[in-house]
Amino acid sequence: MNLRPILSSLTRHKLTVLLLVLQVALTCGIVCNVAFMIADRVSQMGQPSGVAEDQLATINSIDVDPHVNPLTRHADDMAALRGIAGVSSVVAVDALPFNGNDWTSSLNVQPDSDGGQAIASVFYGTPGELQTLGLRLVAGRDFLPDEYLPVDSAHGGAGLGTVSSVIVTRALADKLFPDGHALGRSIYPYARPARIVGIVDRLLRPGPHASGTAGDSALFPLLPDSPDVTYVMRTTAQDRDRVAKAAAATLSRLDGNRIVRNAQTFLQMRDEYFHRDRTMVGMLLTAAAALAFVTAVAIAGLAHFWVQQRRRNIGVRRALGATRSDILRYFQTENFLIVSGGIGLGMLLAYALNLLLMQHYELPRLPLYYLPLGALLLWALGQLAVLGPALRAAAVPPVVATRSV
Amino acid sequence: MFGYYIDMALRSLKRSPILTALMVLAIGLGIGASMTMLTVLNVMTRDPLPGRSAHIYRPHLNPLPLDYHYKPGTVGGPTTALTWPDAKALLDAHRGVRQAAMARGYLTARSDHPGAAAKSVAGSFTTHDFFPMFGVPFVAGHGWSGQDDDDAAPMVVVTRKLAERLFGTASAVGRTAHLGKHDFQVVGVVEDWHPQPLFYAIIGTSFDDGDQFFLPLSTAMSLHLDHNWNNGWGKDDSPTSPTVSWLSFWVELDNPAQVAAYRRFLVDYSAQQKELGRYERPASEARLYGLTQWLHREGLVPNDVMLQTWLALGFLFVCLVNIVALLLAKFLRKGGEISVRRALGARRRDVFRQLGVESALIGLAGGVLGIGLAELGLWAVRQRPNDYAHLARMNGVMLIATVVLAIVVSLLAGLLPAWRACRIAPALQLKAL
Numbered sequence: 001m002n003l004r005p006i007l008s009s010l011t012r013h014k015l016t017v018l019l020l021v022l023q024v025a026l027t028c029g030i031v032c033n034v035a036f037m038i039a040d041r042v043s044q045m046g047q048p049s050g051v052a053e054d055q056l057a058t059i060n061s062i063d064v065d066p067h068v069n070p071l072t073r074h075a076d077d078m079a080a081l082r083g084i085a086g087v088s089s090v091v092a093v094d095a096l097p098f099n100g101n102d103w104t105s106s107l108n109v110q111p112d113s114d115g116g117q118a119i120a121s122v123f124y125g126t127p128g129e130l131q132t133l134g135l136r137l138v139a140g141r142d143f144l145p146d147e148y149l150p151v152d153s154a155h156g157g158a159g160l161g162t163v164s165s166v167i168v169t170r171a172l173a174d175k176l177f178p179d180g181h182a183l184g185r186s187i188y189p190y191a192r193p194a195r196i197v198g199i200v201d202r203l204l205r206p207g208p209h210a211s212g213t214a215g216d217s218a219l220f221p222l223l224p225d226s227p228d229v230t231y232v233m234r235t236t237a238q239d240r241d242r243v244a245k246a247a248a249a250t251l252s253r254l255d256g257n258r259i260v261r262n263a264q265t266f267l268q269m270r271d272e273y274f275h276r277d278r279t280m281v282g283m284l285l286t287a288a289a290a291l292a293f294v295t296a297v298a299i300a301g302l303a304h305f306w307v308q309q310r311r312r313n314i315g316v317r318r319a320l321g322a323t324r325s326d327i328l329r330y331f332q333t334e335n336f337l338i339v340s341g342g343i344g345l346g347m348l349l350a351y352a353l354n355l356l357l358m359q360h361y362e363l364p365r366l367p368l369y370y371l372p373l374g375a376l377l378l379w380a381l382g383q384l385a386v387l388g389p390a391l392r393a394a395a396v397p398p399v400v401a402t403r404s405v
Numbered sequence: 406m407f408g409y410y411i412d413m414a415l416r417s418l419k420r421s422p423i424l425t426a427l428m429v430l431a432i433g434l435g436i437g438a439s440m441t442m443l444t445v446l447n448v449m450t451r452d453p454l455p456g457r458s459a460h461i462y463r464p465h466l467n468p469l470p471l472d473y474h475y476k477p478g479t480v481g482g483p484t485t486a487l488t489w490p491d492a493k494a495l496l497d498a499h500r501g502v503r504q505a506a507m508a509r510g511y512l513t514a515r516s517d518h519p520g521a522a523a524k525s526v527a528g529s530f531t532t533h534d535f536f537p538m539f540g541v542p543f544v545a546g547h548g549w550s551g552q553d554d555d556d557a558a559p560m561v562v563v564t565r566k567l568a569e570r571l572f573g574t575a576s577a578v579g580r581t582a583h584l585g586k587h588d589f590q591v592v593g594v595v596e597d598w599h600p601q602p603l604f605y606a607i608i609g610t611s612f613d614d615g616d617q618f619f620l621p622l623s624t625a626m627s628l629h630l631d632h633n634w635n636n637g638w639g640k641d642d643s644p645t646s647p648t649v650s651w652l653s654f655w656v657e658l659d660n661p662a663q664v665a666a667y668r669r670f671l672v673d674y675s676a677q678q679k680e681l682g683r684y685e686r687p688a689s690e691a692r693l694y695g696l697t698q699w700l701h702r703e704g705l706v707p708n709d710v711m712l713q714t715w716l717a718l719g720f721l722f723v724c725l726v727n728i729v730a731l732l733l734a735k736f737l738r739k740g741g742e743i744s745v746r747r748a749l750g751a752r753r754r755d756v757f758r759q760l761g762v763e764s765a766l767i768g769l770a771g772g773v774l775g776i777g778l779a780e781l782g783l784w785a786v787r788q789r790p791n792d793y794a795h796l797a798r799m800n801g802v803m804l805i806a807t808v809v810l811a812i813v814v815s816l817l818a819g820l821l822p823a824w825r826a827c828r829i830a831p832a833l834q835l836k837a838l
Contacts, residue, residue: 013734015733015821015825016730016733016734016737019726019729019730019733020730022726023723023726023727023730026719026722026723026726027723030716030719030720030723034716037712062513062525064513064515064523066586154629155642158642190640191640257523258523259513259523259524259525275789276709276789279789280709280713283713284716287438287713287716287717287720290434290438290720291720291723293434294431294434294435294720294723294724294727295723295727297427297430297431297727298427298431298727298730298731300427301423301424301427301731301734302730302731302734304423304424305424305731305734305735305738306734309738357712361708361711361712
């Protein structure tokens with residue numbers, strides 16, 4: 001098709017065309033980045049936590065009786081919880097992925113703090129934590145019964161300074177010992193060394209952290225000894241809701257002098273944790289859709305207008321022998337040219353916006369394949385928007401040429 | 406003349422109803438989205454202490470060792486709060502009109518009523534100037550004195566809500582409250598007071614339900630009550646350690662001279678600490694922030710809200726470009742009509758005004774649509790579980806701002822098209838008719 005008549009007609013509406021190009025460019029730039037943000041959030045929300053998510057129920061208990069020894073209390077509670085039908089094992093823990101109970105500590109590979117170090121989330125619980133949570137041990141062993149010590153919560157978790165063994169996630173192991181031989185080496189939470197006796201496949205941290213550090217967790221053989229404790233029950237997918245409810249009743253019956261909270265399945269907790277991200281994704285989707293809609297409206301509106309304006313010209317062309325499909329293709333090509341101009345500018349804009357977002361909101365770099373995807377989307381949108389007006393133009397009968405407007 | 410313009414504009418808009426509807430829709434969507442997010446932003450950045458905030462300041466000291474891996478401007482870093490020795494020194498120096506140190510914590514509130522469930526409630530451990538400095542309104546009784554601070558007196562000030570939970574009545578002064586493992590004498594009852602955002606909290610919990618009790622800091626320390634935030638960098642993790650920060654600190658300064666003097670005092674204090682070998686960083690790192698300045702520094706507005714606001718403004722801009730293009734096409738098409746008016750004696754200025762009225766009418770309609778959409782958007786925001794969401798409501802000012810913004814936007818959008826349309830040479834157009 002000969003582009004010359006299209007181009008020369010476009011240069012007669014320079015300003016309008018320029019505005020349309022600008023609008024397509026802005027839409028392209030924003031939509032590419034929004035799509036990337038959506039993908040980024042969705043991938044964060046879909047991350048497996050490393051635990052047997054569909055088989056866990058949890059409950060939080062705060063004992064308010066000051067005279068009870070927390071260690072005994074936890075043992076009694078766990079014994080009672082084990083009695084619930086469908087529960088295969090129970091542990092008392094502090095942190096869980098997504099429960100927000102995030103004790104962050106720096107772990108050094110040398111006794112003094114100058115060596116290489118990593119910041120990790122500390123997990124601890126009663127014996128059997130690995131098995132109950134369903135963590136996959138990829139190297140080494142679980143803790144031995146005689147390695148467990150109380151965490152000493154009365155003194156800010158001083159137990160962390162006295163443990164002799166630790167199990168880390170693969171992500172943390174690779175960070176601490178990039179040479180790949182973490183098993184058997186020692187790390188220093190404080191002045192004393194803790195030997196890495198095992199490595200688990202993955203365990204997400206309890207709270208949000210910068211990308212690339214979400215799996216930096218370390219498990220210590222420390223027993224919870226504060227009145228505020230979380231029990232985790234391993235059960236089956238069918239039983240988990242019932243078990244969570246039964247746990248609240250069981251604990252209250254055992255001793256009513258406590259606050260029982262968050263009796264829920266692990267999946268409910270996960271759901272709540274990502275609630276904000278879900279609304280953000282919904283909001284981003286709405287924004288992208290609204291933006292695409294407004295741009296489509298502008299394209300359709302202007303095309304509609306131009307068709308009306310050029311009715312006589314179209315009639316003349318038809319009278320001179322142009323077919324309906326010639327007219328249709330004319331408007332489609334015109335739209336393609338305008339949108340292409342917008343896309344060219346829009347890609348630069350998308351890149352610039354991404355740089356800004358990286359700087360201010362710690363977003364990763366926009367993968368390049370988003371640009372052609374955005375281009376395809378806008379081309380499709382443009383063609384869709386112009387179709388109606390172009391069909392109307394094609395329907396202009398040649399006889400219009402003989403009438404005065 | 407103005408009525409005539411409106412009449413002309415209405416006729417012109419009616420002549421191309423689809424285009425008009427598209428323009429109104431575009432401006433309505435753009436305005437609706439941006440006003441939704443601006444309202445949320447407005448809620449989150451509003452003044453927590455109207456009338457007082459201009460006199461409330463936050464000292465900032467940096468006792469971190471030089472080799473501490475520290476990224477300046479980190480939110481929630483160790484220097485967000487003060488260590489006990491620093492807070493004590495600032496309290497004892499009495500350089501402000503009033504000053505108070507505080508930390509927040511949770512205690513279990515058990516009612517005297519049989520059968521009432523125990524509940525974990527938030528409160529602050531603070532010093533006596535807290536109440537007069539922040540203007541906390543008392544229902545009954547009063548705060549505690551400086552002497553009580555020194556004596557670590559087992560006293561408590563509770564909110565009306567907590568008094569009713571504990572005693573079934575707000576007249577609780579003189580009674581004994583069981584909080585956590587201890588008993589406290591109630592010396593005052595305050596209104597349910599919680600500034601939004603809760604500026605004196607350290608971070609993270611700034612939009613929660615606020616505090617329900619207030620205890621002397623010294624009492625809390627002697628009873629080893631847990632506070633909910635601390636950040637240490639040394640081997641000593643105890644609350645009195647010079648390497649653990651956990652205290653929020655505020656001073657009242659009533660005039661610029663006092664502010665300047667306090668700033669100087671902070672620098673001198675840092676220099677003195679450096680001389681003593683405790684501080685390693687230059688004394689010039691000591692700062693004094695105003696309340697609103699501090700809130701911005703602490704990034705109280707979540708990134709998500711900022712992103713959404715930028716997105717909404719970007720969207721409004723796209724809508725603006727959109728309307729400019731549509732108006733341009735529309736006005737230029739009216740070349741014939743404009744030329745006739747010009748030939749009949751209308752000045753460029755008159756034509757320009759007439760086109761301006763047409764743009765403003767579109768803006769008005771778009772603004773009304775925008776209010777509807779913004780109310781819908783805010784309703785959606787309120788359905789979220791976020792701590793600030795329930796506050797997202799439009800007030801009268803925002804409603805008027807919406808319509809004004811819509812009209813201003815559409816007038817701006819009409820400027821370029823109207824200018825172009827005015828410059829059409831009447832003679833050429835008339836020949837073509």
